[in-house]
Amino acid sequence: MIQLVGSKKVCEKLKVELSKYNIERDAEYELVLVERGYEIPEDKLCIVFDAIDYMTVVKLLISGNRNNLHKDTVTGFRENKYVLIEPKDILFVEVNSDCIVAHTILHEYSMKETLQYYEMLWSEKGFIRANKSQLINLLHVKEIIPWFNSRYVLKMANGAELEVSKMYSKILRNTLKI
Structure with a gap:
């Protein structure tokens, strides 16, 4: 092909x-x-x-x-069990020391693919890169706070605060028209 x-x-x-x-x-x-x-x-x-x-x-x-592509669900691992997770339930995905971790309102799940893989898979579902180690779901952002040096802090639905790096701030501004 x-x-x-x-x-x-x-x-x-x-x-x-x-x-x-x-x-x-x-x-x-x-x-x-x-x-x-x-x-x-x-x-x-x-x-x-x-x-x-x-x-x-x-x-x-x-x-x-x-x-x-299997974009409707992904498989996460938690407490020795595999769980099917819908992307809409994921608040953000981040790189941990040894794996990728998906954060939902209630739990954290280990995942196998790379952050870049999930970024490509879900870009049309409202996921964007916040920095080199985090991918966020815009549907779960509660507040966007302007920060130093053209950066932002995003307050998520679970209370987490994620910093958007200067490099990805421009993409965030263009995406949200701010």
């Missing part, structure tokens, strides 16, 4: 991300992903991207491949 043309490092990263969404690479490809600076195949549909934007290409591809 897809051919990759680019540096070994970027192609390896793309292979990992594409496999998460069951997007296959095949000799009989229909689409070519080409890292800028590499030769563009003729007579094929190509997407040319900068190496730093490889995740944007993945987002573009999965936006047309939604049937393969």
Whole structure:
């Protein structure tokens, strides 16, 4: 289905991300992903991207491949049990020392995938990055407090206060039109 043309490092990263969404690479490809600076195949549909934007290409591809995604529930682990959790019940997700933790009003659950995975999966459900280690659900933000150096503090429904870094503050402002 897809051919990759680019540096070994970027192609390896793309292979990992594409496999998460069951997007296959095949000799009989229909689409070519080409890292800028590499030769563009003729007579094929190509997407040319900068190496730093490889995740944007993945987002573009999965936006047309939604049937393969299991976005309605995720599996969390708590007290030696697995639990199905709906994204709307999650207040925020954060990186812990050894895993990803999803916070709901009542409990915390360990999860297996990366923060970047959940960010891509739920971006259309109102989840945005607050900083490099936290992803928040805007539906559960109770207050947005302007903070020092163009940053914000978000008060969540469970009382937690999360700091939005300067880098992600611009995205928050654009998303909420503030």
